[in-house]
Amino acid sequence: MARALPGLLRASEAAVAALEGVDQQQSMIARTHALLLTGKYLTQVRQYDMAYFALAESIRLARETGQTQLAATGVVGMGWLLLRQDRFEESEQLASQTAADIEPRISQATASEIAVWGELWLRVAAAARRNNRQDVADHARRMAATAGGALGREHAEFPAHWSAFGPVTAEAKAVEDLALIGDHRGVLRRADDGPLSPKAAKNLGRLSPNNWNRHRLDVASAYVSLGSHQDAMDELISLRETADVWLTHQPMARRVMADILRTRKRTLTADMRQLAAHLGIAG
Incomplete structure (x- = not known):
């Protein structure tokens, strides 16, 4: 690239x-x-x-x-950038204003129009949650769920819509909120249930690889926080097998691995030592 x-x-x-x-x-x-x-x-x-x-x-x-749709897609990307820079208020305001500007009539809108609108609400929710604006975040999550429900299943139609979005994505991001507030049992309870369950994939579709990987990092973090080191390792090993390079760029993966090294009382396994070295963490 x-x-x-x-x-x-x-x-x-x-x-x-x-x-x-x-x-x-x-x-x-x-x-x-x-x-x-x-x-x-x-x-x-x-x-x-x-x-x-x-x-x-x-x-x-x-x-x-x-190209209104394409401009909104650009705003989705900009919202992500601002979020990664901890510019939460700017990210929220930009995504919220754009979502209001392009709000579709659900009965007449294309799937791609609904999907981009839903993604904008995901940006609003993520920024507001990190900025301690709980009411705004909750409202944005409901709007994203509305968009996902209107689609009925995961939707991806490049270049009209650059990222997959649907009810499964909306649910995964809601689970991410639980991870942010430290509700580890809530993460695990919903991680393989409802729209995220294997049974739902047939009817609702699957998360995009990037969103799936990010979701499973939340699951790994929840496991290690509850002392289930081997379950956390299983998640990290699976991610290394399917998204090796991506994993090395994820600060959360390094935090999970560091937590395993710090809190495990028994001798480290060979897999733990190898993965720690792969992520650049001293054992």
């Missing part, structure tokens, strides 16, 4: 400069997608200043070309 993006950005910029009329309009939309992709990637690798520029420019271009 890092190797491909500079050429993609140069090419899209050159196309906008060289073309006219409808062709230029289409090239501007293509450049908007390239900038949005760049912003999301840079956020993932914690290059926040450059990510902010790319996302802001993608939102500007989307609005300039009348």
Whole structure:
């Protein structure tokens, strides 16, 4: 991705400069997608200043070309960036205002329109929860659940909608709230029940890989907090098998592993020592 993006950005910029009329309009939309992709990637690798520029420019271009849905998708990405920078109030206000601006008529809206609207409410909830605005967070979770219920199952339709969203995603994020307030038993109670249960996957669909991995880190954290070290290890080992590189970029994974090393009374297993070394944690 890092190797491909500079050429993609140069090419899209050159196309906008060289073309006219409808062709230029289409090239501007293509450049908007390239900038949005760049912003999301840079956020993932914690290059926040450059990510902010790319996302802001993608939102500007989307609005300039009348791509309301794409602009809202850019705001979803910007909300994530602001959240990772602990700029909770800005993230909440931006996502909330955009959700109000694009609020769909459920009976007439496309699935992608409902999904993006639901994702905006997820951003509001996450920011408000971390900013100790419980009432706002609860309202936002209800709105996200409404959007998920209207869809009926997980929805992903790139490029109209960049991330999967639906009732399972809304539930996973509600469980994340329980993790944030330290309700570890609540996390485990809901982690494999209801929309997140294996039985529900057939009717509701599955979480996106990224959301699933993040959810299972919450589960691992709950296990270690309750002293179930081997269950926590099972979660981490499973994540290493399916998302090795992703796992090494997750501070939560390192915190869980560090908690295991600090609180386990018996001798560490070989798996524990290997995973600790993989995550860069001294035993």
